[in-house]
Amino acid sequence: MLLYEFEGKKLFKSCGINIPESQLIESANEAITIKVPLVLKAQVLSGKRAQYGGIVKVVDQSKLKESALALFGSSVNGEKVEKILVEEEISKEDDEYYLSFSYSTETRGPVMSFGEGGTGAESHFAGASRDKGEYIHSVDILTGYQGENVPKELKDAAIKLWEVFIKYDCELAEINPLVVTKDGKIMALDAKVILDDDANFRREEKFPERNLFGRPPTNSEIEARKIDEGDHRGTSGSVYWDLDGDIAVIAAGGGGSVVNMDALVALGGKPANYTEHSGNPPREKLKKLTEIVLSKPGLKGCWFVGGTANFTDIYETLMGFVDGLRIVKFKGPIVIRRGGPNDKKAFEELKIIGEKEGFDFHIYGRETPMTATAKTMVDLAYGK
């Protein structure tokens, strides 16, 4: 989970990293206690915040409310501003540094990145590889980071950032810029933290759902995620995104789902959603997911697709799909391609159900290439 700046800074502060005096406001009517000159910082998740007008300096107290109002009414890179972090303006030395800890697939462990900071600095590091070795240093996770590869005066801050990184199970803990204030303090002026969701079970701090697409989550997204809550038998719905298209997709497997989406989009199919289920989820989970996926108006088809499962019961999952279909009574073309345990039994039953209950099933087993059924789906949906 990507944190907002104010959330990241709270974690920084808890480990002793200096941050500016600040106040979080959710409306321009709130009394601001920070004195001018100050900075209004829109709390949005998209990068390039400054470039899109998300950071406003205020020098004149009489202009403060007006500036806050304007920022609240605006969007930053398509993301509506709902919270503003008001911060004292820091007078600092000219040098700005970039400092972060993250995991590298090249070293298969943590790395520390350090260099010149400021706007655009992340791109040195995000795209960096071996040839940028001068910026990126491997850290031995067994001994921990002990202040290597940064100037002496930044050592303490770097060790504290490592503490944040490990204590809160981060995928990324980044300060850009890290500055030296006129009175000699090392201070983090911004915070970018990505938490490892897989470690949620041992992190006490909880953070609310956020708007990843620059919009609040849709009802379907909220409902879909509830399916897996408190029920660890397989997954079905914890990954669900609404998209703009008109072909409903219920895909199986974290790998196969993406392969199939690639194929559908390449053929001009417009998916109405992305969702994947895996790990042998029970029948009722598929029923709920199907209801959500097919609740959209204007759908032109439904594609239930997956590869050859290792242990997901195809009969159970497809019967769950049918249970959902019966409730929403979807009458468009339904293309099914699946293989795995109990697939033959499932297909026999589906044929009977389709004829009896009037579903327009097009059923394919493992003998038909998975991605070939993308074409069948596109042709049926768009009447080609």
Added chain:
Amino acid sequence: MSILVTQNTKVLVQGITGKEGSKVALQMKNYGTKVLAGVTPGKGAQEVHGVPVYNTIAEALENHPGINTSLISVPNFAVFGAIKEAIEAKIPLINVFTEHVPISDTARAIALTKKAGVRLVGPSSMGIISPGVGKVGQIGGEDPRGVFSKGNVGVISKSGGMSSEVSWILTKNGIGQSTVIGIGGDILEGSTFTDLMEDFEKDSQTTAVVIFGEIGGTYEEEAAEMIKYGRFTKKVVAFISGLFAESLPQGTKLGHAGAIVYGDKGSYKSKINSLKDAGVIIAKTPDEIPQLLK
């Protein structure tokens, strides 16, 4: 000879009394794999599908010194402890089935296995199968026989489902497999394409390798580099998925945890270009793979 799973493979299941653990123990036995023991702390002195259960690995090893492979199927919060115990017991091959292992735990486990000189495959690994010889993990499910067949092509896949799908496509076209490995799709993995390609390079049974890769990370690029510099000399056909995911806002989580792109690093284009540059044949759909292997 196949790689990793051979006639000599003797398996311990950590978490054998759990739902998945007991199921996979039976599956492996039914496929002819020697499953010597299971471990669940506090649940020793019972049997699961005829396999004796012990409280600790040390106890299991005392009674079954031949154990050389451990399959870990325990809840995510217990995975690191389980790996550590297996490393301390010097089990040379550790395969982790569990998904959603915290990345720092995986990083620690990788560091420890490197130090100890033991092999880690996973987390989130569907398993390893050498068709006709044996399997470790859920790969192939209850009956791998129809999908997997013995032959000369090695398969390395980030996706468990796609490792079966690709093997099925090969089998359907009369191409058997030497060993098929689901390495897992997390950001950090104990064994990557290059680790296993080293084994396949030495394996006389294997004449070609299929790679199923995804966007995110650098494992595909590393494979390309290995091939480019002649450290892997057998034929390679690769399939890379995830182009669709790149059309979504950066940071969107879907598919596997590792399938996430920031900037250009780990992008579809970067992977395809480096593989092509190394002379690897790229399959546009999984179904093209058999033809491209010929």
